[in-house]
Amino acid sequence: MSSSETQIANQDCADCPIRHRAVCARCEADELSMLEQMKYYRSYEPGQTVIWSGDRMDFVASVVEGIATLSQTMEDGRTQMVGLLLPSDFVGRPGRDHAAYDVTATTRLTMCCFRRAPFEDLMQRTPHIGQRLLEMTLDELDAAREWMLLLGRKTAREKIASLLAIIARRDATLKLSATQGQIVFDLPLTREAMADYLGLTLETVSRQISALKRDGVIELEGKRHVTVPDFERLMDETGDDSDGGVFA
């Protein structure tokens, strides 16, 4: 259901950050044209930093294409990724003018940006944009909490399996490549980025990926191209109950 809806919605109002999530049926013409007028695009290369934590940030944005990460770094250099931005995800907090995290492109990335002040004005006048933002934020909070369980209690192998499952699942919904259980995708993250996401070292990530390959849970071609022959089998390795997590 959600994948085709998303497709249609994206086609019909490609850049409205709210409509990206396929709920903007309620967007009215003048609101949409307001958004149209204030929007602009930015593109980034893999590895490029979109914004550093603490920098002034006078815009909010929605990912159009590509993947970015949110991360936090301690003074001594330890870093932890705290979020993954996929197409349609929103970044930037209305009402706060400094970035709280480092935002980095891990693939080629296009974002649809809106200057903060006019966007906030529009939000004031258009309650359902705020409502939609609330829903999106609650989803992010659920995702963050699921990630807390992963970081606090899962083994290295479970962590890797969980990350692969998340990417595979998203890829399956996005590209409809989920022919009878087999899923194929390219890892959008380096081993180091995966390590920062999972709270591991890159060596451990590499070893566990090798182990999953050895055990036939995944197949690897090169370093990035992954085939999951049996998604259920992968899910069994995640430690999650068979169901889709918090959204029971």
Added chain:
Amino acid sequence: MSSSETQIANQDCADCPIRHRAVCARCEADELSMLEQMKYYRSYEPGQTVIWSGDRMDFVASVVEGIATLSQTMEDGRTQMVGLLLPSDFVGRPGRDHAAYDVTATTRLTMCCFRRAPFEDLMQRTPHIGQRLLEMTLDELDAAREWMLLLGRKTAREKIASLLAIIARRDATLKLSATQGQIVFDLPLTREAMADYLGLTLETVSRQISALKRDGVIELEGKRHVTVPDFERLMDETGDDSDGGVFA
């Protein structure tokens, strides 16, 4: 600033879950009386479960007094706490009718509840309640992300110091007991609950608390009563930069 404001706001509208956060100056009389009419109270004893993950949940609520925890459990029993509910915190997701987490009282707990349906109706008619909820949710998301850094990258000692710092800071603002740097409080959590929060075992929690005591970072009277003689010293142990985290 915030502590006295909170006091005043709480006095003058004790149970509105929004006003608890000291921003409900915009609450109008009829909205307040709507809330008054639909509110009811529930009380729990320490250790009692407010609701189990997956259970039907037809209310939303705000903590009036006491402390509760949000936690997730894997089938094999591993559990991870994903949130701490302090007075004025809000629980329950508008638009979702099943709990996503276990909610447990760790002290005597009083909550101010509102049936979900009428509360959602009121939200529809009163945009600034939604706005306030959005702000609160964004704060929670920031807190969750700070916790992800802790879970993924901090040492056991840093984790304990961070938790003590959070409780101490909150206690200082709440009870104004922050006389020249020295802070005194009672731990509202058992060692096991702390372990579940920090992604550790209770033995490690106990050992690290002993170590901080041995090193003079904290003083302990009995098992629960803590004195922090020098808050800066405690902060140095957390691994955070001296400043207040994401709210830079």
Added chain:
DNA sequence: ACTAATTTTTGATTTCGATCAAGGTCGTTC
């Protein structure tokens, strides 16, 4: 095509926190 740089894999060793196992303290009940 060849070199250089980056990323990944694999191996050897160490370390931090988990696990296993007693004891100890405190509060409650009979």
Added chain:
DNA sequence: GAACGACCTTGATCGAAATCAAAAATTAGT
């Protein structure tokens, strides 16, 4: 006030992941 149970501390040992250290595979540059 003895006995029970809940909670906490401490010790000994183990193990999973980190760290240290090369080598292999890829990618990029000239």
